[in-house]
Amino acid sequence: MSELRKDIISGHWVILASERGKRPDDFRPAGPEKKEEVPPFCPFCEGNESKTPPEVASLRKRGSRPDQPGWWVRTVPNKFPALNRGLPPERHDEGIFQWMDGVGVHEVIIETPAHLQELPDLPVLHLQDVLATYQERVKSIEEEYQYKYVHVFKNKGREAGASLSHPHSQIVATPIIPKQVNEELYSCERLHRQFGECIFCRTIREETQIGQRLVLRNDHFCVATPFAPRFPFELRIYPLRHSPWFSRLTKTELRSLAQTIKAVLGKLRNILADPPYNFYIHQAPNPNLPHEAWINLRKSYHWHMEIIPVLTRVAGFEWGTGFYINPVPPETAAGFLTG
């Protein structure tokens, strides 16, 4: 069982994932990231279903059986989970130390049976099925109240933290609302009072008018580089319809999001030579929880996606101050992505 611990000064929680236990030798410098080759063995490839924990969901051909070939999107528990399912954990508090059991969910969504087929290579309908799987898993996990926040994310490339190269996304559900998510919720609530409207709705309107940071806009989504991006070519995908929850997207919107993601990841791949990247969804916490009444989430929070290509290193200045140095202005990045 892993453990959650809180840093009393910064207020951040960390997951000490002892089941991923490592010794100093495990950190010897590794070789360079090679251009993707099919590795000798991949547990996520079709035919190797027995090498993962039993699947919790899949989209598969009629008549095919769980944990057998025939699927095109497959969800399995992480074999080395950061958190494990369990009862709501008790919070321990002893003077300056606070901790709780590492209760949570950690799943892997295998996006395709084909090892070399990246997200922008997938047909739109297939990518829509990946997104629908995100939705279904989020909703299913949120039925258990101890999982207060469900985080959907993707690490692509070793530099972006992926340990396996086969295309996959991940879901981690935590028994507390992460500090950064909480701060965003509080901040959006405050900004809603200040501006009399959702800060994301306002951002979408202004970015569309200004145009300089706009990467694309269609019937349901808008993609822009942020005004103050931490990283070069950082991107945000905003839904035009205000909603706090990704899990409430309609099928039409899911289709449009698939088209949008395919277009944007394709652009990044072309302009930046197939960069490693992270993306994640920011949405409101588990809607089945009674949320504090003063946070008028429905009006003030607006779910969205953030995409971070991994092009620069975070270093001592950033770690120590929270300030980021970005050598590419977002207007320049948007120019390259639309040029």
Add this chain to the structure above:
Amino acid sequence: MSELRKDIISGHWVILASERGKRPDDFRPAGPEKKEEVPPFCPFCEGNESKTPPEVASLRKRGSRPDQPGWWVRTVPNKFPALNRGLPPERHDEGIFQWMDGVGVHEVIIETPAHLQELPDLPVLHLQDVLATYQERVKSIEEEYQYKYVHVFKNKGREAGASLSHPHSQIVATPIIPKQVNEELYSCERLHRQFGECIFCRTIREETQIGQRLVLRNDHFCVATPFAPRFPFELRIYPLRHSPWFSRLTKTELRSLAQTIKAVLGKLRNILADPPYNFYIHQAPNPNLPHEAWINLRKSYHWHMEIIPVLTRVAGFEWGTGFYINPVPPETAAGFLTG
């Protein structure tokens, strides 16, 4: 001139360093980090003084002249500065957008004329001179009131963000107190009220008693792994004497800090095969500024150093939530470092 911009939701500031301007091609994947070799040309090596901007300080043999050989610690302005010296910048505020000119200081402290001599290889007296240089530069920069916070840090190894392998540290002074530093100050003030003592003094006492996370302790310093570390083998160096400012260390303390750093970096190098790392100093803001009276900094804040070996990747989970997954419990790390 670079620009500082604020993200209205997170409250973080970023530096858009256009003088470091990069095109997409600059981000093509690079090769692996090679074992250090002397590169064909290094502007920080002795004899190449003319290849850096003119020095702002140096410790050098009597009779030798500025920007000539004969130095053992040399400080120069960064050739590609993230911020440039200037008058106090005006803060612009237009609806949801906030920015100011990128006014600040960015200097490089070349720690030794010898390309392959790393910090733990330096004699204690030489390392003390590096630390004394940090002190002198901090004090000198703080004489100008527009520099509200002076951040001293080191990136060692390309994976840790170093662009040159010659041993060096950096100083960046910013015209605002960074959000993360401010949060730490406020939090320490609150914790001082809660516990009736400085949270760092209390931590030092408890970590010494418990012993499980203690790496070393001498007459003036204590080194421990934090209770909730974000990264494997993360370390903190705490001065035993309470003081908000590193720049107020006595000579005796500086000597002891040099011994402490030499010991700790030597341990990390032995146990972890010469890992890339970042370290930085956290101290109170510019003491020449009138600070807000309610923050009783002198009592509640305690300067310290943080060391982060770069062993794992920060990925989509961490970027999206601020939660960190750490596969090495701090007690295990301390065990390896003291075993």
